[in-house]
Amino acid sequence: MARPKIEIAHVDKFYRKTGTPPKRLSRRGRTHGTVQALRDASLTVAEGEFVSLIGPSGCGKTTLLKVLDGLVPYDSGEVRVSGKPVTGPGRDRAFVFQQFGLFPWRTVTGNVTLPLEAAGKSRAEREEIAWKYIRMVGLEGFANHHPHELSGGMQQRVGIARALAVDPEILLMDEPFGALDAQTRELMQIELLGIWEKTRKTVVFVTHSVDEAIFLSGRIAVMSAHPGTVSEVIDVPFPYPRTEGDLKRDPLFADMRHDIWNKLLPHKTATV
Secondary structure, three states, X not given: OOOOOEEEEEEEEEEEOOOOOOOOOOOOOOOOOEEEEEEEEEEEEOOOXXXXXXXXXXXXXXXXXXXXXXXXXXXEEEEEEOOEEOOOOOOOEEEEOOOOOOOOOOOHHHHHHHHHHHOOOOHHHHHHHHHHHHXXXXXXXXXXXXXXXXXXXXXXXXXXXXXXXXXXXXXXXXXXXXXXXXXXXXXXXXXXXXXXXXXXXXXXXXXXXXXXXXXXXXXXXXXXXXXXXXXXXEEXXXXXXXXXXXXXXXXXXXXXHHHHXXXXXXXXXXXX
């Protein structure tokens, strides 16, 4: 059996309270002046899999994603990508934030080529790669536009193209559609699923939307209330490719949605 692409095992993460001097954490975890964000969090993700993280606000979904990316250290446990410990950010991972994070003085092409410049690619190579992903996200008619000339959905497409341009093995997405209106959000879900079906990147996707998680994912990791842990991982039984209209008319979709919502209720997610 192939080793998982991502292995998160028994991870604890603490944050120091504002104004509290740093203190050494004990192996048992709880130390005065700290707040526990993650407790014994474990999850494995196969190569090419699309997994969503869902849970109550403040349960540590974004923290877990940042730990996986290497943006923040963890205090105990183990995090591995392709069998290697995560000790910091790497080119095998790309992060898509909820806020678009585009540079207003750069065009669409300029924003997409930014990480390629940092990687030392030639101008011709940068433009060739950027154009490939600009086409993939459907922005070929807007390559020379600036962010203020784009809708929110279009700006997020630029962010996705920029992440894909570095050809990461893993795409980490932190509520990328959370700031969009309902109609644009549904359209972006369809676009993302189409991109994933073409590239088969390994995706870990944070969302608060149960419908979104079911539509996009092969599996859904349900996180408990603070401090967060992965309380259950649910297989999504619908085959790819998917169409949202057909999926939502399936009685199994409604049953699954109801079941996940029940798991997110406070009395279901309380930790012991």
